[in-house]
Amino acid sequence: MPHLYLVDGSSYIFRAYHRLPPLTNQHGEPVGAVYGYTTMLWKLADQLHKADGPTHLAVILDKAEETFRNAMYDQYKANRPPAPEDLVPQFPMIRDATRAFSLPCIEEIGWEADDLIASYTRAALAQGWQVTIVSSDKDLMQLMTDPAVDMLDTMNNRRLGPDDTREKFGVGPEKLGEVLALMGDSVDNVPGVPGVGPKTAAKLILEYGDVESVLAAAPSMKPGKLRDNLIEHADMARLSRKLVELASDVPLPEPLEGMELKGIPEPPLRAFLAHHGFKSLLARLSAAADPAPAGPAEAAAPAPAAPEDPPCDLDAYETVVTEDALDRWIAEARHQGWVAVDTETSALDAMQADLVGVSLGLAPNRACYIPLGHGGTDMFAEKPVQLDRGAALAKLKPLLEDPAVLKIGHNLKYDLIVLGRHGVRVAPYDDTIVMSFDLDAGLHGHGMDELAKEHLGHQCIAFKEVVGTGKNQLGFHEVDLKTATRYAAEDADVTLRFWRRFKPRLAWEGATRVYEMVDRPLVQVLADMESAGIKVDAGALARLSDDFSKQIAALEEEIHGLAGFKFTIGSPKQLGDVLFDKMGIKGGRKGKSGVYSTDVNELERIAADKDSPGREMVLKVLDWRQLSKLKSTYTDALQAQINPRTGRVHTSYSLTGAQTGRLSSTDPNLQNIPIRTEVGRQIRDAFVAEPGNVILSADYSQIELRLAAHIADVPALRDAFARGDDIHNMTAMELFGELNRDTRARAKTINFAILYGISRWGLAGRLDVTPDEAQAMIDRYFERFPGINRYIADTLTNAREAGYTTTLFGRKTHFPRLKATNPNERAGSERAAINAPIQGTCADIIKRAMARMGPALLDAGLPKVQMLLQVHDELVFELPEGDVEAAKPVIERVMATAAEPAVPLSVPLGVEIGVGPSWGAAH
Template sequence: MAANHLYLVDGSGYIFRAYHRLPPLTNKHGEPVGAVYGYTTMLWKLADELHRADGPTHMAVILDKSSSTFRNAMYDQYKAHRPPPPEDLVPQFPMIRDATRAFSLPCIEEEGWEADDLIASYTRAALAQGWSVTIVSSDKDLMQLMTDPSVDMLDTMNNRRLGPEAVVEKFGVGPDKLGDVLALMGDSVDNVPGVPGVGPKTAAKLILEHGDVEGVLAAAASDTFKKGKLRDNLIEHAEAARLSRKLVELACDVPLEHPLDELVLQGIPEAPLRAFLEHHGFKTLLGRLGQVADAPVEAPASVPFAEDPPCDHDSYETVTTVDSLDRWIAEARAQGFVAIDTETTGTDATRADLVGVSLALGANRACYVPLGHGGSDLLSEVPVQIAREDALARLKDLCEDPAVLKIGHNLKFDMIVLGECGIAVAPHDDTIVMSFDLDAGLHGHGMDELAATHLSHSCIAYKDVVGTGKSQRGFHEIDLKSATRYAAEDADVTYRLWKRFKARLPAEGSTRVYEMVDRPLVPVIAQMERHGIKVDRERLSGLSAEFSGQIAGLETVIHGLAGAPFTIGSPKQLGDILFERMGVKGGRKGKSGVYSTDVTELERIAADKDSAGAEIAARVLDWRQLTKLKNTYTDALQNEINPKTGRVHTSYSLTGAQTGRLSSTEPNLQNIPIRTEIGRQIRDAFIAEPGHVILAADYSQIELRLAAHMADVPQLREAFARGDDIHSLTAQELFGEVTRDTRASAKTINFAILYGISRWGLAGRLDITADEAQAMIDRYFERFPGINRYIAETLTQVRERGFTQTLFGRKTHFARIKSKVQHERQGAERAAINAPIQGTSADIIKRAMVRMTPALREAGLEGTRMLLQVHDELVFEVPDAEVERAREVIGHVMATAAEPAVKLTVPLGVEIGVGASWGAAH
């Protein structure tokens, strides 16, 4: 009979890993469950893998019960610097205990003892009976327990077993001396004092030379020890070292409330686990049991999946011969699909060089093709690789083969990188877009998060491969074994995600938006990013100088108003000036004790003309805007100009905005002020090449037009059909007359209502009382009852289903729509009101972008190129000879972009301007 093998799971470590790994989620009861979900998936994965490995006979999860233990009685500052657990994590602790018991595992915790002490005591008890013990953790304190060969550790984060050799590798001593090393070096997290100036290497050297802490202290007190700061610190902090030795020592004699025999592992009974998962609506996890529940908040699993085997990094192949590459390509062609990923020298796709390509044909059937590995200097060793031109020729045939589907994650990046090598990628599927179309609003869509959420897998971290800080290397400098494990895993995980998402799309009604809107947009965005837009460096430099002068002038004025110089960018100093020195009333302090000086607060003060701080608040707002624009645009844009192309290449995200709008970074072009003179000046720096002009095509009031259609508002539909000024119509309906002031108020109300604004929000916008604002909202709904009905129906549906939908079927989930926290719930409601309208607007402009290039080419407009998409606007660079025809084609494509999938009852207005710069085109 095999010997008993006890597994002790450090549950506290699992909890915090789960909390930080997943975004905030709520269950169908409105309770926060992000950590609960992550913990449950991690525990289930562990149980599955151990079962396959014929692992434990006995198992328990050990948790911390209280923050105060015997160590606090010994040293009242022990763990004193640790912040309290996050507010939304605290209510999840009881649910995590329920999760553990749902797996029918003992959940052990005892007052006055840390989980580490319980683990140590159970380990000693098990060893006394001749058992083997595995501690599921990577905690350095628990490494002290590996003095017996029957004890090891399982690091599930990195999927590896740890023995005594891992302790020697990390700390320079064996487990029997680890406590002494930990005592000397101290621990800032647990506030173990240690000895100042003694790090891991010094501590290990001292212990190896002198045996233990007492030996080190005795040596330091002798005349033979080398004089210097180290000796002085050891003598001065000798008692702190002795105290630290007691603090890091694990208690091995805790009374065992649950005897070892009670920890026997008897499998996972389905009933309690099913009840737990159904209570929280964890649909993906219920799918493993063969049944799904209603109203989940995490990624649904309407299609059951056979579990893939764990990622086996040792199974991945490094392809270094043409024959091997040909074999992989032949297999890809035979099965008709392949997952693909690129490794590069940087994260800017338009500037990075290709280092290698990974392919995956199935779970654990993945490879890495190195193309540019080797050190940065002439003497560095270059590993064996296929000749670059030979590999690229073969990969080009594969990537451009219309019979082979190429699958990528954020494939836009790979399309740009490969495009720079003369390789097009088609046809394609993109798992980041699939995930977004299925689960927008539930979680992020990065590969690491999706692997954790859907595959219960922790991907190798990039920093663990290349390092960080000064020791960081380029990926091209990484040895091929490490590079293959990392790169091939990306392709492997991409394949596994694709298999799940591909089946879910039709089952959950998301095929339409994926196929008609987002999937065909990926190569369009890639081409736009590659082309970029020309920017006038001299114009930007001149603006920076101009802004610097204005900023300096504002600083002088602000200091004069304050009566003394101070750091305007310091919220603390500004708060003290306004609320202490100048006596402004109504100041509010945050938890840090610093007065709030955010934009809302400064606008409040500036609006009160009788306030002593009104003028200074207004000037600070001007100073902040100028400083932000200078730092973000006129300075930064000069650094963003690609030296190879002389153009700026912004990076678009198809998953950056929850409602489906595109977002841009490096640089972010969405935040340039739209209607200010300064914003126009910045746009003037975006220019056309000689012989070309910039054409800007903007949807006119598209969200109001969509609201008229979706809410079925006859007055608005008819007004748009006639081409009336919609804000004047609203002013007439609400105020009985159209003046400059009533039209401005009507314009504010038109847009604010669609964003679910509250009475207090509208009151602040219009500078009226909350009661007056409510009366105005009531009047608006009375005049336009369709809007009120639309809002009510939208909120009813999102509360029932957990998501809203656009006219093209795009879902946006609102996990906090039933939250018991009022401001969270109200925030979700406001966002849900606008999501179908804003999302439909995003879908329409995306459809216009997909159709644009084919329409231009069909019209013979070969020189017209689409450069930018910002809000409701498309920006083009057009040869002088093509302007009039391009204007017609672009206007027609944008106006009819919804058809034939959606037939709108209002026309889509498109305003087009042309000029030498983006600013001039408006």
């Protein structure tokens, strides 16, 4: 006979929280209750097929929302203290744990867990099943009226039956509700009758039968406090009776059959356990999977196998155009607990594009497209039948914001921005582009099409196939619904398939930490930064453009005059011909494409020769180059990038653009705004704050060198940073024995060279010395700073063996070319591999600072401080002038302690802060 176990998850969690030590996992997350919960579930699942063990199992949770009881009595559960701070983050993990056992996790808006348990109990009894309620909650004891129902308290492994209610409350389960009503419950704030506790309540009920009869008999009771209270609080007693009544007719969100227990499902559980570092449970899992493990546990356990999905069937997708259909999809997503989401828009720029449709994916080939803004370009053309955008979004918003439903996207930052503009804040979420990057950085790109080929062997419909190219290219809103559905729903389907593969791999391959602690939280942070944008002074840029134009024109004339004819100065080919052929300057070097190199180094080499015939022209060309660069790339382009709606410039950050884990910035790139020259700096002055606000810039000083000192464990460097010494001065003294301008500059060059993976020739070129001299300096450096050598050797050995390097936070960067046969290529990879752990750790740290910044500022009562930009070791904020002094220490602290507690550093992280009316002034 089927035996259904219904786990009262919420009550278990609270009890586990208080009874178990406050464990944390390797990510610093509190997991004590999760651990207890996991072992409890496991214990239950292990009882499968044993006598009185479960054949069916489900976990029922409370939904943190109002129920019908609040409508009856607004004070219901009003006294309940908020859940402890370190328990709150464990709720979603408990859902993860349940899913890891492939068990349904059931919660419904408007119903308490008790009501769902009552309803499932009734349904199971109706089919003749046996039911065990895993809880010790007294309210649930009411359900033991049927002999086929019992309860199990897993904390002390005790079975409870009807006799237990008699022992505890003096009545059987059938009268328990009456007793509970009179008693009341201070925790749930059920009022009951004052002065009536369990003993009196039981006595009254045994005598009169139920609450109504007790109240009716009250006037004839012997005078006293009890009689007065019963009369005075009769209404409260009646209300209490209703409050403790369990609803057993709730529509069941999941059929009973869906609760069938199939044992311990290994791969998802393994991923979950590994994520939290539950080592003893992992070992138990390995033992269970392989009774005679050969060798270490890791080797014994097989890597998670990729799910075997059916091929993508584009005709299986549904176009959702009715409210009923939309409701169905939303309900199904809610029920399942996760859903792939993708938005379609009319353009590529998330800050400007209009929302055209949303697609959802639930399982392979189970995906839909909800068109919301198709047609309408031609006012006479008939719009296809589709849902009203506002109405559909009103239905989707609760799903997208439901804390119990995981939303999965590919490059979700884009969707977060678009949906954010419609007042929807998507949470919780997973982003498969970020997962792919954290798993496979350096191996391949992470775009959907490329990953679909790589992991699914599937060729996605090309966007261009759908919208065409060139001047006939359509906006997605002009695409017919059938084609749009095939394209859009495929994206959701494919995204979901990625997720099914990546999620277990994250834990298995040790990428969970960097994903959960560094990159995933950043997606929303970046969406917020991009949405905020930064104000630029268009007038100032226009004036600079004008100014540059005049200077460029003048220089152009002079250069043409010196050449004796007109040519295109911006063409390296033509310039090279003029300088090296026509003017006969010696020493021209041709590159592989046969043109002379005319880059800055080359031109400066020529200019350094006082007798060179080309000196005058070269100097003017250098000026011309600088000004044209600034004009075309910055002063002209930035004006065009101002969003007409917001009046600000909104860059787009890529989390997957740089192999080391750094961000990159595009459209426009705000990470390469000039600063090194005086002319260039004027452009930074055009990045301004709104009236009443200021710009604050906070940057890590020498963070890469500090991290090198820590990672390579170099005592002399570490001590210097601990003392707060100027590190380049220190290096100069160590290497050259004297400190002056020249030795400091050389020391600085060498310090950076070390970070980049040095070569004698490279250093020689930079310092203008012979390679032998450069080698001598390198040797001396290694001698003075032991640790660097060892770091380089160890890093390369490990990278060759593993195929990747790792940062302090476990971020991997793969280097497949380390094994290349081309020595040049190999050497390049080696230098990159030496640099990656340092650059990547720096990226991890500032990302963590960014993820923590918003909450820290809110905590400090500074909601108006907005983080706008990140430039690798710098964060730029806009804030009310009056908030500056309060914000500074918060920002400083968050940045300086960003590595902690996960990664304690042996060097302090220095943060420098500047404030001003513009970005330029804040430096």
